[in-house]
Amino acid sequence: MSALREIEVVMPGGETRRFGELAPGAALVVNVASKCGFTPQYAGLEELHREFGxxxxxxxxxxxxxxLKQEPGTDGEIAEFCSVNYGVTFPLLAKGKVNGRRVEPLYRELRRAKDPGGSAGVVRWNFEKFVVGRDPAGDGRPSIVRFRSVVEPDDPALRAAIEAVLPA
Structure with a gap:
C-alpha cells in the first residue's frame, strides 16, 4: 500500500483516520470553500460521487x-451548508491548510502532482482537483492527476482521468 494511503487526515470533530480508509481505491480530492465563485462545483462533485462511488x-x-477567507465557517456550518445547498453526501475533512506552514500532510503529497500544463507545487485556488489512482508501476506510489479550479466536475478530461483509475 502506498505511503499516501497511510497519511492521517483529520475529520470534523478531530478524529484522525488513514486516507486509505476513506479511499481504499480511487479518489477525487478537492479543496473546497463555501463562498467562492467555484462553490457551485459542489453539485457536480456530488454527481461524480453518486455516479462513480x-x-x-x-x-x-x-x-x-x-x-481570500472564502471558507470562514466551522466544520459543522460547512457540512450543513453543503448538505442543504448542494445535497453533498461525500465526506468532508476538517478545515485545513493546503499551502504554507502547517500544510496538511495529504496536501503536501498531492501538491507534487503536475497539472496537464506540467506545473506542480502550491495549490493556486479553491476547488483544485486531484484524481488519485492505485499504484500502477508497483513502486508504492499512486498515480495522481491534477486539475486546476477552472476544470468543472463534468469536464471530459476529468471524467476520463476518473474512469482510468477505476477498477475494470
Missing part, C-alpha cells in the same frame, strides 16, 4: 480558508 471512487472534500 459504486464503482470504487471516493470523493473527498477538504474545506480551506486560505484563499
Amino acid at each position: 459504486p464503482q470504487g471512487l471516493a470523493v473527498i472534500g477538504m474545506p480551506c480558508n486560505q484563499f
Whole structure:
C-alpha cells in the first residue's frame, strides 16, 4: 500500500483516520470553500460521487480558508451548508491548510502532482482537483492527476482521468 494511503487526515470533530480508509481505491480530492465563485462545483462533485462511488471512487472534500477567507465557517456550518445547498453526501475533512506552514500532510503529497500544463507545487485556488489512482508501476506510489479550479466536475478530461483509475 502506498505511503499516501497511510497519511492521517483529520475529520470534523478531530478524529484522525488513514486516507486509505476513506479511499481504499480511487479518489477525487478537492479543496473546497463555501463562498467562492467555484462553490457551485459542489453539485457536480456530488454527481461524480453518486455516479462513480459504486464503482470504487471516493470523493473527498477538504474545506480551506486560505484563499481570500472564502471558507470562514466551522466544520459543522460547512457540512450543513453543503448538505442543504448542494445535497453533498461525500465526506468532508476538517478545515485545513493546503499551502504554507502547517500544510496538511495529504496536501503536501498531492501538491507534487503536475497539472496537464506540467506545473506542480502550491495549490493556486479553491476547488483544485486531484484524481488519485492505485499504484500502477508497483513502486508504492499512486498515480495522481491534477486539475486546476477552472476544470468543472463534468469536464471530459476529468471524467476520463476518473474512469482510468477505476477498477475494470
